[in-house]
Amino acid sequence: MKYFLQIIFYCLLVSFAYGQLPATQKILIIKNLQSKVCDTIKTGSFIKLWFWSDKKIKMEQPLTRTDFNRHTYYVESVLIGVTDSCLVFVKRPPFIPIPIPVKLGAPSFDSVKFTNIRAIKPLNRNVDAAAKGAAMMPVMSFLPEYFSSSPGIWIMMPSMQLATTYFGDAIFPYHHVNKEKSKYSLLTGEIPADTMYYVQKRKMNGDNDYEWEVERLARYEKMYNHLRKEMTDQLLDSYLSNKVISITFGNTYIPRSYQTPEDVKTRINIAEKKFYFGIASESFISDRHRIGTEIQMNRTERYMALIGSNGSSISASTGFILSNYSYFKWGLGGIYSKRYKANQWMKIRALDEEIAKENDEIELGYLNSRRSFLRGLLAAEPRPYLMLGVGAVNTTLIKIKGTMADIDAKDYSQKRFSMEAGVGMFTRAGKRFAYDLSVKYLWTPKYDPYIGGLERYNGFRVQLNIGYMMGPAFARYKRMLKQVGTNREH
Known part of the structure; x- marks a missing residue:
């Protein structure tokens, strides 16, 4: 009996030491408090949000999204990471690009706490651009000829940009959160990570000759x-x-x-x-x-x-x-x-x-x-x-x-x-x-x-x-x- 218990103990020890739990990744969940419907936002999604800051911070802002009180800030970027308390984005680049081939430094990041977010929405950029184009093209055809040449075009271009910006907000509305009567709330969750490229093996030449998927893709990219x-x-x-x-x-x-x-x-x-x-x-x-x-x-x-x-x-x-x-x-x-x-x-x-x-x-x-x-x-x-x-x-x-x-x-x-x-x-x-x-x-x-x-x-x-x-x-x-x-x- 003693030897049997020792064998079971060693088996459990080996299983614990060498067994691997499925990998997971953090996700953001936008929950509708009335309908209980949840929208899942994964890392890599493109989102737009507004957040509040008690202190004035130095942050690049689009002209059409500038809050001149400098307490509300706008972020429009790809979601890089999700933690238990904040979202992580790549910092917005300078307005004037640095000429290439000047050596660039490592990219910096912005983080926004969940409690500071006031409005948020995930967005498909292709659908957004198509909707704005379909709406604005008929308007362009009715504009007077004065706005198709200088100096009228200098008035028309920023005006159209402002109009398309707020038209996009109308057809793809924000989810308002962290207010007294908010309809939505923000949660975090976990889903299994995509491990296909690390798990799948590919048979190459012989019966015992295999290649990991990630190595094959790396080899292909180099070639x-x-x-x-x-x-x-x-x-x-x-x-x-x-x-x-x-x-x-x-x-x-x-x-x-x-x-x-x-x-x-x-x-x-x-x-x-x-x-x-x-x-x-x-x-x-x-x-x-x-x-x-x-x-x-x-x-x-x-x-x-x-x-x-x-x-x-x-x-x-x-x-x-x-x-x-x-x-x-x-x-x-x-x-x-x-x-x-x-x-x-x-x-x-x-x-x-x-x-x-x-x-x-x-x-x-x-x-x-x-x-x-x-x-x-x-x-x-x-x-x-x-x-x-x-x-x-x-x-x-x-x-x-x-x-x-x-x-x-x-x-x-x-x-x-x-x-x-x-x-x-x-x-x-x-x-x-x-x-x-x-x-x-x-x-x-x-x-x-x-x-x-x-x-x-x-x-x-x-x-x-x-x-x-x-x-x-x-x-x-x-x-x-x-x-x-x-x-x-x-």
């Missing part, structure tokens, strides 16, 4: 991030077969030697208005060279005069210059030296080694942002080029003359062959966006007869292209990352 980083590096250095669609604008400077006396027919001076805009499309035929086509329009100045003894007749003129070119850009390579590139790559590889070893999320974010910054500098290497293009310049001037009863319009148009040549600088901003600054000279034969105060449309152009890059490399990048995400369970 996915490494693959995305390597593919992004390749994408930033790849240009062959890519296309760039650009918005172009610039100024044309016509020397005085090509200008003539005033055009007495149209009274328009083309040289007075130099700004032009257009679009361009380019294709890389190698990592340095590209071909493209562009079309630009230069709106001329307008002329209008009332003639006749009582101003019963009108004389007006307007026009535009449409120029289109097909061109070839011969890349001269980047301006960075091999030594500079090698040093930058050494820094990037060193950061890769630190990232692979780092476990702290804040430090890891800083290292990743620093790596992205250095990699972006290499991708943004200015690339000079020479260019040569051929095309045509279509100059159209229209003169309108007459009275209300009879109006006559006459078209003065001339089309001329044209060539352009120049130099430029191409740079890349990230994976997709590109900038191209060029200075070029245009040549066209003489007008016959001269129009718009010009002998010929010759001169210098300073042009800026803002482009969006696309191509097979981007499609391959998306396809491979999607395939990796699809095969996550393998």
Whole structure:
């Protein structure tokens, strides 16, 4: 009997020492005192609340939620933790963000006691935004045109923000607590924690070869991030077969030697208005060279005069210059030296080694942002080029003359062959966006007869292209990352 009791005692001791009770997590419960219905709020939920403080505290507040008495404070954040007496939130960030890649400190937290909370509500941000948008869009359509441009828009924007804020409070009301006749009360409870990732095992190769779920997910995240980083590096250095669609604008400077006396027919001076805009499309035929086509329009100045003894007749003129070119850009390579590139790559590889070893999320974010910054500098290497293009310049001037009863319009148009040549600088901003600054000279034969105060449309152009890059490399990048995400369970 003695030995039997000892065996039972040892079994109970082992069970107590090695047995694990199910893990639990704290939750917040909002209880309706009348209907006895309870709403459960878990850690990670997005909530809004007002709380009271006897002392004035320094706390970032939205302008539309500011209590100027400084005793009632507003919190709008994700719930980080629940204790027996308070709720824990990440502290609201400063209004002006700290520039990246400046090293950020550890996030600080705000805690609010249950007894100080005056109003609270859990919220789905997507549903809230959809409801506000559906309500405000019809209102926007009835607003006077004055509020769609300056200075009316400076009044309308904050007013609409204020209106949507309180409209959201109306359709998703707060639960008022800790008052004399409160309908709701706050409680805490516990529920089993989600332990699936720590309990479930996955069979790998052999019958006795298993892998914990949390280890598999960590391995997958590392593999996915490494693959995305390597593919992004390749994408930033790849240009062959890519296309760039650009918005172009610039100024044309016509020397005085090509200008003539005033055009007495149209009274328009083309040289007075130099700004032009257009679009361009380019294709890389190698990592340095590209071909493209562009079309630009230069709106001329307008002329209008009332003639006749009582101003019963009108004389007006307007026009535009449409120029289109097909061109070839011969890349001269980047301006960075091999030594500079090698040093930058050494820094990037060193950061890769630190990232692979780092476990702290804040430090890891800083290292990743620093790596992205250095990699972006290499991708943004200015690339000079020479260019040569051929095309045509279509100059159209229209003169309108007459009275209300009879109006006559006459078209003065001339089309001329044209060539352009120049130099430029191409740079890349990230994976997709590109900038191209060029200075070029245009040549066209003489007008016959001269129009718009010009002998010929010759001169210098300073042009800026803002482009969006696309191509097979981007499609391959998306396809491979999607395939990796699809095969996550393998």
